[in-house]
Amino acid sequence: MKKALGRTRGILVILLLYLIVGAVAPFWIYPEISPETRQQVKERLDEEERQRARGEGGSFCDRVMLLETNESAWEERIRLLNQAQERIILSTFDMREGESTRDLLAMLLTKAQEGVSVQILVDGISGAVRMEGNPLFYALSSHPKVEIRLYNRLNLLMPWKTQGRMHDKYLLVDDLAYILGGRNSFDYFIGSYPTNSRSFDREVLVYTGDAGNASEMPSSLSELEAYFTRVWNQKECTVFHGEQELAQRERVAGERQSLKERYEQLRTEYPQLFEKPDYRACTYETRGISLLSNSTGIYGKEPRVFYELTERMKRAKEQVIFHTPYAVCNDAMLEALTQVVGEVPNVTLMINAVENGDNFMASSDYLYHRKELLSTGIALLEYDGGTSYHGKSLVLDGETVIVGSYNLDLRSSYVDTELMLVIDCKGLAEELLGYMEGYHQACRRVTAEGEVVLPENGESQRAPLWKRAAWRVVGLLMQPFRCLV
Secondary structure: OHHHHHHHHHHHHHHHHHHHHHHHHHHOOOOOOOHHHHHHHHHHHHHHHHHHHOOOOOOOOOEEEEEOOHHHHHHHHHHHHHOOOOEEEEEEOOEOOOHHHHHHHHHHHHHHHOOOEEEEEEEHHHHHHHHOOOHHHHHHHOOOOEEEEEEOOOOOOOHHHOOOOEOOOEEEEOOOEEEEEOOOEOOOOOOOOOOOOOEEOOEEEEEOOOOOOOOOOOOHHHHHHHHHHHHHOOOOEEEOOOOHHHHHOHHHHHHHHHHHHHHHHHHHHOHHHHOOOOHHHHOEEOOOEEEEEOOOOOOOOOOHHHHHHHHHHHOOOOEEEEEOOOEOOOHHHHHHHHHHHHHOOEEEEEEEOOOOOOOHHHHHHHHHHHHHHHOOOOEEEEEOOOOEEOOOEEEEOOOEEEEEOOOEOHHHHHOOEOEEEEEEOHHHHHHHHHHHHHHHOOEEEEOOOOOEEOOOOOOOOOOOHHHHHHHHHHHHHOHHHHHHO
16 A cells, blocks of 8 residues: 555656656747847837838827726727627637626627627636636637637647747737737726725727728728737637537526626716717827737747847936836846846836735745846836736836736746737826836835835735745745746
8 A cells, every 4th residue: 555655656756746846847048039020120110110200100090098997998898899890809818707898708709799809818727717717708709700710729738838829819800990008808907896906007998990991091000900910820729619519508598698698787877888879089199000920830939029028128318117017037037127227227127016916926026036126137026906917118308108918027038928019109108107106106116226215105914923924935936937927
């Protein structure tokens, strides 16, 4: 019996090592930026500067609206989906059961019944954990006008594939408009339904309805759609339960009927969301929008988004404000940030205080590497407002706004797919700076010596002793695996 137990433990240990090493090994070595990418970025930024000097832009037809609150994110999704006549594209890192999810699925199902083509792309791990076996999602996926695909479906037999994840979040409707930012698709980020926890985030709605013929007046929407098509057609993207026979199952049919009733309820309770919006009246004119993306494969990536962000930051003349949920950097990233601080007089970085964030691993790592981050010379703020902050955005010189899915961490830099929009729009920048300043009022300031200065109200969260100890222990144990944080 003892020998059998010993062999069993040995097998389990070997299996665990197989899973851990297999998952981490493809990402232990950080790829460097290639000379080709450096040249492409330089040419792109040089051309943008020339256009700006001439008063030109890359996408005059694009107009933008900031979606700062979870409520506005819910409202504009309903309003935009209602306008769909031909196609809907939804890409999300995480979609799970919830009230806001049911609202969105009710809209999508209704539009599919009206003949609108619906394509939904979800990260493979999220799909396996949150959607598999749930008749709510089968009620939508089994409709003939709907196709749901999973990016890199989870397969534990091949652990070296498990960590390649799709972190993009956007919703695109016809040639009318799209929403892009950092919000996942459930109650934690969208709407005001009661939930155990909530997170603040940020998106932009880009209105392109005045574009007319895309060849005559190019829009960033066509660039985003081309990106989606490229990912959608990768061999790693596989269909999620598209069998129409699923609709005959009792629970699936029940969920489909529930979604139909929910749509009617939405129309009754929120008639203003089903009126045709005047997007021109509530959006800012832009001087151009650019899309930044990592490569879309499932293995280690050169840090394209991080590289272009820092290159753009270096070209700022006076000020850079960078908001990100957390900061997990390697030496190359720290060196790039140091160069930014050397080029720009005022560089501020806001992240969650460890007591405020919702990423335990990132908080644990930060406590071990905060001094290294401070050594870059960056002005560091720790948001201590009591609700987790998930926004990823930058403002450069009060004129350029960058918003999207990229976190300042190793995972977003080297592992995941990521999207960021670079928006040349002073009006949007001024509005966003106002919101950023509101967050800064609830921040602890960390001095260059590592001392913490409390917010103006003098209040600060304090984690219990067990949690502080856990951060330290986990932070130490995870150092060999921080490439995945």
